[in-house]
Amino acid sequence: xxxxxxxxxxxxxxxxxxxxxxxxxxxxxxxxxxxxxxxxxxxxxxxxxxxxxxxxxxxxxxxxxxxxxxxxxxxxxxxxxxxxxxxxxxxxxxxxxxxxxxxxxxxxxxxxxxxxxxxxxxxxxxxxxxxxxxxxxxxxxxxxxxxxxxxxxxxxxxxxxxxxxxxxxxxxxxxxxxxxxxxxxxxxxxxxxxxxxxxxxxxxxxxxxxxxxxxxxxxxxxxxxxxxxxxxxxxxxxxxxxxxxxxxxxxxxxxxxxxxxxxxxxxxxxxxxxxxxxxxxxxxxxxxxxxxxxxxxxxxxxxxxxxxxxxxxxxxxxxxxxxxxxxxxxxxxxxxxxxxxxxxxxxxxxxxxxxxxxxxxxxxxxxxxxxxxxxxxxxxxxxxxxxxxxxxxxxxxxxxxxxxxxxxxxxxxxxxxxxxxxxxxxxxxxxxxxxxxxxxxxxxxxxxxxxxxxxxxxxxxxxxxxxxxxx
Amino acid sequence: xxxxxxxxxxxxxxxxxxxxxxxxxxxxxxxxxxxxxxxxxxxxxxxxxxxxxxxxxxxxxxxxxxxxxxxxxxxxxxxxxxxxxxxxxxxxxxxxxxxxxxxxxxxxxxxxxxxxxxxxxxxxxxxxxxxxxxxxxxxxxxxxxxxxxxxxxxxxxxxxxxxxxxxxxxxxxxxxxxxxxxxxxxxxxxxxxxxxxxxxxxxxxxxxxxxxxxxxxxxxxxxxxxxxxxxxxxxxxxxxxxxxxxxxxxxxxxxxx
Numbered sequence: 149x150x151x152x153x154x155x156x157x158x159x160x161x162x163x164x165x166x167x168x169x170x171x172x173x174x175x176x177x178x179x180x181x182x183x184x185x186x187x188x189x190x191x192x193x194x195x196x197x198x199x200x201x202x203x204x205x206x207x208x209x210x211x212x213x214x215x216x217x218x219x220x221x222x223x224x225x226x227x228x229x230x231x232x233x234x235x236x237x238x239x240x241x242x243x244x245x246x247x248x249x250x251x252x253x254x255x256x257x258x259x260x261x262x263x264x265x266x267x268x269x270x271x272x273x274x275x276x277x278x279x280x281x282x283x284x285x286x287x288x289x290x291x292x293x294x295x296x297x298x299x300x301x302x303x304x305x306x307x308x309x310x311x312x313x314x315x316x317x318x319x320x321x322x323x324x325x326x327x328x329x330x331x332x333x334x335x336x337x338x339x340x341x342x343x344x345x346x347x348x349x350x351x352x353x354x355x356x357x358x359x360x361x362x363x364x365x366x367x368x369x370x371x372x373x374x375x376x377x378x379x380x381x382x383x384x385x386x387x388x389x390x391x392x393x394x395x396x397x398x399x400x401x402x403x404x405x406x407x408x409x410x411x412x413x414x415x416x417x418x419x420x421x422x423x424x425x426x427x428x429x430x431x432x433x434x435x436x437x438x439x440x441x442x443x444x445x446x447x448x449x450x451x452x453x454x455x456x457x458x459x460x461x462x463x464x465x466x467x468x469x470x471x472x473x474x475x476x477x478x479x480x481x482x483x484x485x486x487x488x489x490x491x492x493x494x495x496x497x498x499x500x501x502x503x504x505x506x507x508x509x510x511x512x513x514x515x516x517x518x519x520x521x522x523x524x525x526x527x528x529x530x531x532x533x534x535x536x537x538x539x540x541x542x543x544x545x546x547x548x549x550x551x552x553x554x555x556x557x558x559x560x561x562x563x564x565x566x567x568x569x570x571x572x573x574x575x576x577x578x579x580x581x582x583x584x585x586x587x588x589x590x591x592x593x594x595x596x597x598x599x600x601x602x603x604x605x606x607x608x609x610x611x612x613x614x615x616x617x618x619x
Numbered sequence: 620x621x622x623x624x625x626x627x628x629x630x631x632x633x634x635x636x637x638x639x640x641x642x643x644x645x646x647x648x649x650x651x652x653x654x655x656x657x658x659x660x661x662x663x664x665x666x667x668x669x670x671x672x673x674x675x676x677x678x679x680x681x682x683x684x685x686x687x688x689x690x691x692x693x694x695x696x697x698x699x700x701x702x703x704x705x706x707x708x709x710x711x712x713x714x715x716x717x718x719x720x721x722x723x724x725x726x727x728x729x730x731x732x733x734x735x736x737x738x739x740x741x742x743x744x745x746x747x748x749x750x751x752x753x754x755x756x757x758x759x760x761x762x763x764x765x766x767x768x769x770x771x772x773x774x775x776x777x778x779x780x781x782x783x784x785x786x787x788x789x790x791x792x793x794x795x796x797x798x799x800x801x802x803x804x805x806x807x808x809x810x811x812x813x814x815x816x817x818x819x820x821x822x823x824x825x826x827x828x829x830x831x832x833x834x835x836x837x838x839x840x841x842x843x844x845x846x847x848x849x850x851x852x853x854x855x856x857x858x859x860x861x862x863x864x865x866x867x868x869x870x871x872x873x874x875x876x
Binding site: 279282283286287442471 | 634636654656657692696699808810811812813814815816817
């Protein structure tokens, strides 16, 4: 059974349609200017810009609802836009249509410090929220790197370097307000509900988490907060090979050490960092650790990990508690993206994103390195090794089609290897445009058919972000 | 050698991330229901004091704030960051609009003397009034040396090396203790208060005083006449040719016809 989407007939966005949109959001919130459309037709991925026909800025859930109803009536594709920091072309208007920018809805609606939850509108970004929370002693720990919009992070089921301790969006979203294709507004867990757990009805919240704008537009999210760590210890060490680094990671986790971050950098990355940040690290597979917790227990945890590192042939275990020293130790990891781009000045990073059970990680890494060498391209590796998730940051010039093709081929093959090894083609970035064929292989025909049925039920006209997730 | 005693001044201001709105009566900005927090430069001052204590150079940190009841929240945040005790000089809402840097500097001078401090750390300016006066006035009242716009402070024997951010670059001066320092952005990155520390802060001493306890009268010598939004920016115009550009410039009176 092929998975052909019901292609939304995208009529040219007529001037009468534009006027209707203006009547909803106000003239100053509508633009058909080339520059504005171009800016809303791409994210941070390698996918070339595909601008929408019209950009509208919503200032309320009512705007979003009315615009959805209008688009649904006319069959105009509708694409939500948060911060534009996606990595899989999720906002590219492959069939034209209307891009609905929700970034103006910037209110932090409530913070319930005693219950460790908060509610935010679609335009609130991660850094904005954490700044707001700073004197409550709480934070929202999911850190995908960019200052992404939180509802966008819901839509892509984002994750980050501390998922190993705090989870991904799937585990930290309690409730969502979603506008459906026909303009209906629902609260996935019920209006105002913010309990730590529930058994009431279907888990609609997690249906929309990761749906990449194809099932509805998220206008509000109720999120789980955590206490800001009392103390932090950072550490680094080097290994003779990938296997020993991964073995150490597995053992650390099995010891029940509540690691906050375990990051892996391969020797190519370390070399790039030495060159860019003027460091003098041993050019070898390395692990970067971060421990969060009460001061009392942390040093102990660090000692246990130091032992395990030694047992696995690791060396030069260095650790620090002072914030400036910690930043210095982690400098390589913090600057890795720029270090990769500096390997080829003027390049942009093309990031892969496979994730496998941790025990299968060495295999994927070794086979990937082989492919990279055979292709004759530069591919530094960074891994959230505690999750079995790693990225190759290929520095590419997007107009260098020859290299881009090689990179794309390696990336594709990496996903196939991951699928072979009980893994997924995307740990954190989403399917977007580029991984639709991989999704078919990953989920299988029957599972995908169910996804298709849900999509067709919630979006019969196929207007919600067409061309993403499914064909 | 016994540690230094440090006084840090904290002001409660509208949070820097808030979009400020002018009040309908055009005599001020909307503060009702708006998020407030510690002045960012004061956070840096508190952080610097805490770091000095962690380095065992300081023995006690006293934080002070002048303003209405809500200022106690700001003081509790400072206590959660690591200050030891707080003094709240209560200035009721109705008098608060009259409170000026001159009053604050007089109050802080009295507190500094009472608490026998060696260093007063203040933010270089508040982000609501941008006065940049309190530190300097305070130093004059106390007749203490001042190191303003500090981006680095190093303790020496009986003195401080203060690196100041000035227009020409960085200037390093040596000032004898006791001294007044005002902090600039690059001095440090303030820590966030953690939950356990917020709990502990609730138990740290916080005394409430009145300006009259220090012999200071909050009487303003100036009156706000009006507060207005900057004019809204108008859309630009695109012209197709140089001739058209010249014509439009002449029309608008920017060029002689």
